[in-house]
Amino acid sequence: MSVISRPPIIIAPQAPVPVRMPRRKSELQRTWPLYLSVAPFFLLFSVFGLFPLAFSLYLSFQKWDGIGQMTFVGWNQFAYLLTDSYFWQAIVNTLEIWLLATVPMICISVVLAFLLASPSNKLKSFYHVAFFLPHITSIVAIALVFGSLFSNQFGLINALLTALGLQRFAWLSQPWGMKIAIASMILWRTLGYHALIFMAGIQSIPATLYEAAQIDGANARQIFFRITLPLLRPVMLFTVITSTISGMQVFTEPQVLLGNDGGPGREGMTIVLYLYQQAFGSYHFGYGAAIGWGLFVLIALFSLFNWLLIQRPGARA
Incomplete structure (x- = not known):
C-alpha cells in the first residue's frame, strides 16, 4: 500500500483589520468654545475701551472743536500743557485733596478693620453693611448732602459753630475750606470700603500668631503694631495705589459742589474737572485729550512711587 504524500497546506496570513482610531480634535476645535464664551467681553472692551483709548491718543495730536475739520498740530498741545498754569494749579489742588482724604482714610480704616475683626464683635454683619453702604451711594447725592453741611449761610456745620459761640466759616469760598469739604466727601464715601479690605487682610493672618x-x-x-501692621503691608500697598488712582480722578464731588470752574480762585479745580471744562466747556477736544494723557502719566508715576515707598527691600510679606 503506497502512501501518497500531499504537499502541506499553506494558509495565507490574514491581513490585519484596520482599527479606526478616533480623530483627534485640533487645538482650535477644542478651544473655540472657551474663546467664544469670553468674546463678548473683548468685543465690548474693544468698542467702549480700546477704541476710545486709541482715538484719544490720536485726538491729542489734533486741534478739533467737535464739529469742523481736525487740524494736525503735533506735540504743540503737550508743549502747551507743560506751561499751562491752570493745569499745574489743578495738579496741586488734586494732590492736596488726595492727601487730605487718603491719609486719614488709611489710618481710620485700619483701626476700624482691627475692631471689626475682633472676636468680641457680635454685630459684624451689621457693621459690614453700614460701612459699605456709602460706597454704593450715588456720588451726586453725597455731594448734595455735603453741600448742605458745608453751606456758607445755612450749613449745619456753621450752625453748630454758631451754637458753640464760634464764628461762621465760608467753607465753599475759602481755598482750604473747599478742599476740606471735597476731601470729607471722599473720606466718608471710601472709608468703609477700605476698612473691609483691611479686615479681609487681617483675617488672612494666622490666628496662631495672635x-x-x-x-x-x-x-x-x-499686637496691632507688632503683628497686624507689618503683615498688612501688601494690603496697604494695594489700598494706597487704588486710592491714588481714584484720587487723581476726582470729578463729581467738586463739579457738583463748586461748579465747572472749581469755585472761587479755581481752588477746587481738579485735573479731571479741568479736562471736562476744556473739552466740553470750551470745546477744545484735542487739548482735553492731551490733559487726559498727562493724567495717565501722573497716575503711573505716583503708583510707581507708592510701590517703591511701601514695598521696600526685605519688607515683602
Whole structure:
C-alpha cells in the first residue's frame, strides 16, 4: 500500500483589520468654545475701551472743536500743557485733596478693620453693611448732602459753630475750606470700603500668631503694631495705589459742589474737572485729550512711587 504524500497546506496570513482610531480634535476645535464664551467681553472692551483709548491718543495730536475739520498740530498741545498754569494749579489742588482724604482714610480704616475683626464683635454683619453702604451711594447725592453741611449761610456745620459761640466759616469760598469739604466727601464715601479690605487682610493672618502673642503677655496695642501692621503691608500697598488712582480722578464731588470752574480762585479745580471744562466747556477736544494723557502719566508715576515707598527691600510679606 503506497502512501501518497500531499504537499502541506499553506494558509495565507490574514491581513490585519484596520482599527479606526478616533480623530483627534485640533487645538482650535477644542478651544473655540472657551474663546467664544469670553468674546463678548473683548468685543465690548474693544468698542467702549480700546477704541476710545486709541482715538484719544490720536485726538491729542489734533486741534478739533467737535464739529469742523481736525487740524494736525503735533506735540504743540503737550508743549502747551507743560506751561499751562491752570493745569499745574489743578495738579496741586488734586494732590492736596488726595492727601487730605487718603491719609486719614488709611489710618481710620485700619483701626476700624482691627475692631471689626475682633472676636468680641457680635454685630459684624451689621457693621459690614453700614460701612459699605456709602460706597454704593450715588456720588451726586453725597455731594448734595455735603453741600448742605458745608453751606456758607445755612450749613449745619456753621450752625453748630454758631451754637458753640464760634464764628461762621465760608467753607465753599475759602481755598482750604473747599478742599476740606471735597476731601470729607471722599473720606466718608471710601472709608468703609477700605476698612473691609483691611479686615479681609487681617483675617488672612494666622490666628496662631495672635495666640502666641497673647500667651507671651502682649496687649492689644502691641499686637496691632507688632503683628497686624507689618503683615498688612501688601494690603496697604494695594489700598494706597487704588486710592491714588481714584484720587487723581476726582470729578463729581467738586463739579457738583463748586461748579465747572472749581469755585472761587479755581481752588477746587481738579485735573479731571479741568479736562471736562476744556473739552466740553470750551470745546477744545484735542487739548482735553492731551490733559487726559498727562493724567495717565501722573497716575503711573505716583503708583510707581507708592510701590517703591511701601514695598521696600526685605519688607515683602
